[in-house]
Structures are given as structure tokens and as C-alpha cells.
Amino acid sequence: xxxxxxxxxxxxxxxxxxxxxxxxxxxxxxxxxxxxxxxxxxxxxxxxxxxxxxxxxxxxxxxxxxxxxxxxxxxxxxxxxxxxxxxxxxxxxxxxxxxxxxxxxxxxxxxxxxxxxxxxxxxxxxxxxxxxxxxxxxxxxxxxxxxxxxxxxxxxxxxxxxxxxxxxxxxxxxxxxxxxxxxxxxxxxxxxxxxxxxxxxxxxxxxxxxxxxxxxxxxxxxxxxxxxxxxxxxxxxxxxxxxxxxxxxxxxxxxxxxxxxxxxxxxxxxxxxxxxxxxxxxxxxxxxxxxxxxxxxxxxxxxxxxxxxxxxxxxxxxxxxxxxxxxxxxxxxxxxxxxxxxxxxxxxxxxxxxxxxxxxxxxxxxxxxxxxxxxxxxxxxxxxxxxxxxxxxxxxxxxxxxxxxxxxxxxxxxxxxxxxxxx
Amino acid sequence: xxxxxxxxxxxxxxxxxxxxxxxxxxxxxxxxxxxxxxxxxxxxxxxxxxxxxxxxxxxxxxxxxxxxxxxxxxxxxxxxxxxxxxxxxxxxxxxxxxxxxxxxxxxxxxxxxxxxxxxxxxxxxxxxxxxxxxxxxxxxxxxxxxxxxxxxxxxxxxxxxxxxxxxxxxxxxxxxxxxxxxxxxxxxxxxxxxxxxxxxxxxxxxxxxxxxxxxxxxxxxxxxxxxxxxxxxxxxxxxxxxxxxxxxxxxxxxxxxxxxxxxxxxxxxxxxxxxxxxxxxxxxxxxxxxxxxxxxxxxxxxxxxxxxxxxxxxxxxxxxxxxxxxxxxxxxxxxxxxxxxxxxxxxxxxxxxxxxxxxxxxxxxxxxxxxxxxxxxxxxxxxxxxxxxxxxxxxxxxxxxxxxxxxxxxxxxxxxxxxxxxxxxxxxxxxxxxxxxxxxxxxxxxxxxxxxxxxxxxxxxxxxxxxxxxxxxxxxxxxxxxxxxxxxxxxxxxxxxxxxxxxxxxxxxxxxxxxxxxxxxxxxxxxxxxxxxx
Numbered sequence: 001x002x003x004x005x006x007x008x009x010x011x012x013x014x015x016x017x018x019x020x021x022x023x024x025x026x027x028x029x030x031x032x033x034x035x036x037x038x039x040x041x042x043x044x045x046x047x048x049x050x051x052x053x054x055x056x057x058x059x060x061x062x063x064x065x066x067x068x069x070x071x072x073x074x075x076x077x078x079x080x081x082x083x084x085x086x087x088x089x090x091x092x093x094x095x096x097x098x099x100x101x102x103x104x105x106x107x108x109x110x111x112x113x114x115x116x117x118x119x120x121x122x123x124x125x126x127x128x129x130x131x132x133x134x135x136x137x138x139x140x141x142x143x144x145x146x147x148x149x150x151x152x153x154x155x156x157x158x159x160x161x162x163x164x165x166x167x168x169x170x171x172x173x174x175x176x177x178x179x180x181x182x183x184x185x186x187x188x189x190x191x192x193x194x195x196x197x198x199x200x201x202x203x204x205x206x207x208x209x210x211x212x213x214x215x216x217x218x219x220x221x222x223x224x225x226x227x228x229x230x231x232x233x234x235x236x237x238x239x240x241x242x243x244x245x246x247x248x249x250x251x252x253x254x255x256x257x258x259x260x261x262x263x264x265x266x267x268x269x270x271x272x273x274x275x276x277x278x279x280x281x282x283x284x285x286x287x288x289x290x291x292x293x294x295x296x297x298x299x300x301x302x303x304x305x306x307x308x309x310x311x312x313x314x315x316x317x318x319x320x321x322x323x324x325x326x327x328x329x330x331x332x333x334x335x336x337x338x339x340x341x342x343x344x345x346x347x348x349x350x351x352x353x354x355x356x357x358x359x360x361x362x363x364x365x366x367x368x369x370x371x372x373x374x375x376x377x378x379x380x381x382x383x384x385x386x387x388x389x390x391x392x393x394x395x396x397x398x399x400x401x402x403x404x405x406x407x408x409x410x411x412x413x414x415x416x417x418x419x420x421x422x423x
Numbered sequence: 424x425x426x427x428x429x430x431x432x433x434x435x436x437x438x439x440x441x442x443x444x445x446x447x448x449x450x451x452x453x454x455x456x457x458x459x460x461x462x463x464x465x466x467x468x469x470x471x472x473x474x475x476x477x478x479x480x481x482x483x484x485x486x487x488x489x490x491x492x493x494x495x496x497x498x499x500x501x502x503x504x505x506x507x508x509x510x511x512x513x514x515x516x517x518x519x520x521x522x523x524x525x526x527x528x529x530x531x532x533x534x535x536x537x538x539x540x541x542x543x544x545x546x547x548x549x550x551x552x553x554x555x556x557x558x559x560x561x562x563x564x565x566x567x568x569x570x571x572x573x574x575x576x577x578x579x580x581x582x583x584x585x586x587x588x589x590x591x592x593x594x595x596x597x598x599x600x601x602x603x604x605x606x607x608x609x610x611x612x613x614x615x616x617x618x619x620x621x622x623x624x625x626x627x628x629x630x631x632x633x634x635x636x637x638x639x640x641x642x643x644x645x646x647x648x649x650x651x652x653x654x655x656x657x658x659x660x661x662x663x664x665x666x667x668x669x670x671x672x673x674x675x676x677x678x679x680x681x682x683x684x685x686x687x688x689x690x691x692x693x694x695x696x697x698x699x700x701x702x703x704x705x706x707x708x709x710x711x712x713x714x715x716x717x718x719x720x721x722x723x724x725x726x727x728x729x730x731x732x733x734x735x736x737x738x739x740x741x742x743x744x745x746x747x748x749x750x751x752x753x754x755x756x757x758x759x760x761x762x763x764x765x766x767x768x769x770x771x772x773x774x775x776x777x778x779x780x781x782x783x784x785x786x787x788x789x790x791x792x793x794x795x796x797x798x799x800x801x802x803x804x805x806x807x808x809x810x811x812x813x814x815x816x817x818x819x820x821x822x823x824x825x826x827x828x829x830x831x832x833x834x835x836x837x838x839x840x841x842x843x844x845x846x847x848x849x850x851x852x853x854x855x856x857x858x859x860x861x862x863x864x865x866x867x868x869x870x871x872x873x874x875x876x877x878x879x880x881x882x883x884x885x886x887x888x889x890x891x892x893x894x895x896x897x898x899x900x901x902x903x904x905x906x907x908x909x910x911x912x913x914x915x916x917x918x919x920x921x922x923x924x925x926x927x928x929x930x931x932x933x934x935x936x937x938x939x940x941x942x943x944x945x946x947x948x949x950x951x952x953x954x955x956x957x
Contacts, residue, residue: 138694141506150517163523188602195578195606198575204475211607281697282699291788
């Protein structure tokens, strides 16, 4: 989208407000409340004995070299470790890390998608229910799911930019009356919908399901076009990203883009997957040049320092995302995006070196609308082998979802983690 | 939804460094079935001919479609995600339009339509009058090419009405184009067919649908003029018609990319250029990697078009190298950027397992990997379903305290309880590659020790293990292996159909062991799934 169109769509006046002056006081930080936004950063598992903030207590974090960059968020951090996936996330590509369910489930849904659906149902969603970005384009996906179907994040930052910010009236054409453009779009979508519905009537099974997914996508588009999303004092000035040239730097751009989408009121749920469990080639200054899986996680004898460097870099990305959220006012005008966002860093398994899902770890941060029970020194919780599904349920609860039925293993632990937060 | 318990291993490499699983409990692969997880919508059963279906165009196919409609200047950007399944981006079930895709496609359609309305109307429209008859003619003629079939009458009426809402022809045509570019008739290949009067309950694909199927299956592009004319004249109805068009297209340059993408996906070499490599000699560079990939693609196309067989892929005593790669391989200097057929002589191994792309892609950044090479052979040549290592095993290979060979390090797998049950099927295959380092270069010693490339080919569901010494012997053993030939047919059929398990018996009956690769393509096209539905 050309910038002038974006400015017009957002209301040029809004962008003239100095961001810092547009803020109204943040909501109270005392526990009690829920987040409006979810920012989920997903990565590979790690070497727990190197990552763990050893010596931490329930009210004071002691950072390891890998986690040191998180010090910048200390008073907002809650780190939970030693949670068990109960066999659902004990290998590369296993489906349980975000779903709580293993291969035997044919309806597994990742927590971001569950939350997205619940926000839509509650009328609390942005016009784009959720934005899923990242991973590695050449690899088979296996982390995010909806109704048992694996989802592919948008890999390319430019494509992601177009997907999220590309619908401003006038796209591709000359300056035109937005109302005229809107009517054209309605007519075009009506014709396409009619063709799809006729097609769906002829097909069955998975083929009919394809048509239904397409119709759902059209409905989402219609809601986006008819809604009020976009604009407001909080809306940053998105710039189309360039081509960073490698997956992890792509995801750096994805984080920026996703948070901008939040700031523009376009979405409430952003998930960014850094890399892929099988093959993530990286060449990062200060980190190294390697493949995350083969050459680092399974070559630790030679690559321990590279993993330390890489984990530090990932922690820095999490902190950078927090800082970006802090820099933008919430579209409501009250506080910053950070104040209203539940940030969580999740992993595909616990101990990636040894293929063990019995040491799942989560890093929570963000104001989350007052949901979290923070401590000035940070919070460390030893899960003691409790089900990691409880952490996933905690994410949902932190988003203000009280009916958690329909997520995860129905026969597994059904309560959020105790003590992390409260509504 | 089918949920398999195991994941593809081709890139997993060292994660198999320890394992106590059981390779498929020694169950041989089912006909037509491929190893690996394939999470997707529940794939339709393809036991006989499969259900009536639609297939979303891939990004490549959509670009080719827009290029066909508007010419090479069309402002196309990839907006869809083509899921990678089994190394290919052609899965018929996983490729869908969902979530943000409608939005992305709308923006793309608006962009292309605006450009076309400004620059192309004189070419694509027979008239330019803002009246119903002109729009009707435009919709029917252009629409037939865009939809790759006649536009349904109700859609024609709707398009005319939509265009007349505008104030002039340019805007009217733009509205038509914007909508057509989002139509499910353009975005999907339709395989719905018409009721078969001779077999109630079944459907025969229409001539337009068969033309579509042939074109996209063999060229990743919409039908060319020959196919369009054949469809219009009813000359795509018989097995002989299908054979004629298949051979024509396979032999044409239009199939170049499609054939190359098969061998790239099958051998998992597509991402060779993005692999980190740490060559202490700096001889392995991007241009060499590019030449290696082109070597394998050119070689595969040549074998297909020259009447070659699966065995020729493995045993050929020639390859295709450009000048820089010839020098890299030690064939001597000379040659430019064009790959030329060159005897491998004594310098290089025979067949595509000895190509630099395969050897470098299935290795670590700075060392060979008997595990990666053994796994890719088990998966891609023998269709073995390999289990992941069970939880809580140390997958880190112990670092040697003094210089040794890669083989010596990996031999520990075969003597460690809990490892050997899997690795005896994997590492001995990989050992046969040991004369070739992480960069595809020949070596006769490593760290001062002579290379021992003896190994063993173990085939689940096959006969006794075959002892081999070096890559040529491994390739020859695979070439003779019936399980490998059936596995190759399975990958070929999946690449053509985007579905697993379609008509393996029919394909084998039409093109069994020893058949030429071109005949295999003909068999795939003549099998019932290509033309019939239920």
C-alpha cells in the first residue's frame, strides 16, 4: 500500500500527535484484570541446564548468561519451568507445545487460535482475528493448529505487510473515493461468494471444507472492510519491510509489523515463530553462523557458546518487542500497548537437546491489563512436573477468557497455573 | 485427518544420533504411501479414483496463469503460502484459501486489474463500449481463458451487471477483472467432471478439466494452445490422446521447471543455497552450489527425456557440469556457464547420489553425516517410516579426544545398546558415502586415516542386507531394488496428484520396474485418478 493511502485511511491528523504526549495514564498495575492483546513469541526448545535462571526464588530472579537480557524486564517477568507436556511435546515437530494435545487428537487447536476465536465470539477482536507470522518457508509446519489442521505462518515480511496493511481503499488504483471502492469490493465479493457457494454444493468432505474455509476468509475480509479497524492516535506509520535475507531476521521484522498492527487496531492476537525445529540457517553478528537444529542443538559439544549467543539474541528480541509495545499508546488512549498486552515466550519442547518435553518453560511479561501477579524482583515458579497445559490455560485466562472448555486435552489439567495472575 | 506418528527425517540428521525405536516394526511401506507426517485437512481417499475435488493453484501456477492472461509484465507478487509436504509444494489437500488469504488475493486482484485496465484492454478485450453486449462478449471470451472453461451463464449475467454499475468501460472492465481474479474458477483447478453414463455414480472429467490437469501436472502452467484446441475438438478423451500430449509436454521446454522441481523436492536439495557451509578452503561457494543444483536438475530432465529409467538415475556414467563445476570436480578446466554432458570417468561416482548437490545438502556444515545420508536414502529411496529417537536420549555425538574419522565416531551407534536397532539401518548406508565430504569433494583419507566406505543396504520388507563398498555399489544395489522402484513411483505419483496412495497398482501395471521415466509419466496420466471421480 502506498503511504499516502495509509495516511488517509488512518486520518493524517492522528499521526501528528506526538506519541509520548498522547498517552493517558496506564491502568493500575495491581493484580486483577485481563489483557486486550496477546503477543506470543515461539521458538525451538533449548538446553535447560544452560538456560535456567538458577538460584532464582519466587520473588527474585537470578539470570543465567542466556537469560541475562531479560533483566531489562525483571519486575514484569514471570518465568515458569519444569512443566510436563505429558508426551505431547517431546520431540521436534510434536504438536503439543501450543495445543496441549498429541498426535491422537484430530481437533487440536493452538492456544493463539483458541484465544482468537474466543475474542471474536466476545466481540473483543480486531478486524483481523489473529496474525501468524514467521517460521521457515522451506519446511513442513507443525506448531500452530486450528481444528486439527496445521497452519502456515506468513514467512515473507513483505507479504505479511501486504496482508495486514493492504486493504486501505484505493489499493492499486488512482486516488479514489473510498465509498466507491467499498461498493466495488462488495459487489466483487458477492459474485465470488455466489460462485463459491454453488461450488460447495457440488462437493463433499475435505473438498467442501476447502470451500468453507475460503468463504470464512471472505467473511473475515468483509468484516475488516466494514469495521472500524485502522487508525487512531496509536497507529504507527508502518513501513514495508525489506528483505532481511534469513529467517530469524525475517521474524525480527514480523515482530515490528505485528505490533504495528496492534497499534493500528487491526488485530489483538499476534504470534511470531522464530525459526523452525528442523532447519533454521542463521548468520548473525555476535551469535554465529550455523543451523539451529543440527549444528547447534545436536552438536552442543562444539556449539555451546553459539547456543548461549543465540538464546541471548532471542531474549533480546523478546525485550525489543516489549520496548516496541511500550513505545505505542493503546488505541483506547489509556496507557501503552504494553500495559494491555500479555506477552509470552513459548517453545516447541522443553529440552531440545535430549528430546524431552518434561521441562517446558514459559516466560511471561507485559502489563496484561493487570492480570499478572508481579514482584519487583521478578517471579520464578518451579512447575514441579505439573502439566504445561496449565500454562496454556493461563495465557487464555490472562486474556480474560473464563470458559476454557474446548481448549486442550479435556482429560488433562484444566486449571490455569496458581499464583501467576488473577482476573 | 491422518496423523502419523513420525516426521520426515531428511533434514533431521543428528537427531537420530541416538535412538531405541523400531523402524516401522519392519513393516514395509504401503503401496503409494510416503513416510512422514502430513497434517492437513483430511485427505480424500484415493483408493480407486478419488472424489470430485478442487485444487488451489500454487503460487507458481497462479503466476503462470496471470502471465498467460496478461503477459510477462503482469505485476504479480506471491501472496499465498504453499505448504511444504514431503519436500514438495504441491499438496492438493493442504493448499487452501483461508484466514487472511482472501484479503491478500483481493489486493493482488485490484493491483493487477488496475494495471491491466490501464495498459491491456486493447489486447484482452474485443470491444471497449460501455454497453451490455460488449461486456458480455468480453466476459465470455476473456473469461473462458481466465476460468479455463466457459463462464457459467449466471456468472456472465452477474459480471455484466457489475460492469454496468460503473460509469465507463475502463472502470467496468477493471471491475470485471478484479472479480475474475478472485474467482474460484481461476484460483482452483476443478476436477468435478460430468456424470459417466456408463457407470452411474462416477464422473468423467471434462475435456477442459483434463487439459487443465495435463497442463498443470506437467508444466505448472495453464493449458497451451495445443491443449486448448485438443480439448475443444474432443481429442483428449482416449488413453492414446493422453499419451500423445504427455510425451509432447514432457519433451517440451515448458516442462523444464516442473521436472526440476520434482528432483529438487524428492532429493530435498531445493534449499541447498541457503545452507550454511563452513569450507576451510573457500572453494565451495554460492556459484558452485548453484551449479551443483543445476547439474542434478539438468541430469534428471535428460534421463526423463532420453528414455532413461530409475536405474539410469543411479547408475549413469555421465553427468552435466558447467565450467566452474567441472573444475571443482577435477574434470579439468574449460567450459562456460552452460552444463554439458560429461563422462564421470574415475573421478566421480555414478548417478545422482554422487552429485554435489545431494552430497553437500545431506551433510553438516563442515563434515559429512552418515546419519543424514542414510536417513535420506531410507526415506526417499525406500519409503521407510523412521521413528524419532525416544525422549530423553542424549543425541549429542561424543567429541573425539584425538583426530579420527567420521565413520569411527558414528560406529558407536552400532555398538551402543538402544542405538543399534535403528542405526544399523541408517549409518551403514551413510558409510558408503564417506569418500565424499560435506562439500561433495572426493577424499581418500580423513585426518590422516584412510577412508573406509564399506557399508550395507538394509531394506525393510526387502531381502537380505546387501554389502556394498562405496557409492557406486550402493547406487547399483538401490537400482536393482524393487522396493526402491516402487518408492520412486510413489513419489512421482504424489508429485503429480498431490495425494498419496492413488492407483499404485494401476501405475505399476502400466509402468512397472524397469520402465522409462517418461513411460512412468504416461502411466500416471493414464491411471484412473487422472480422468475419473466418484
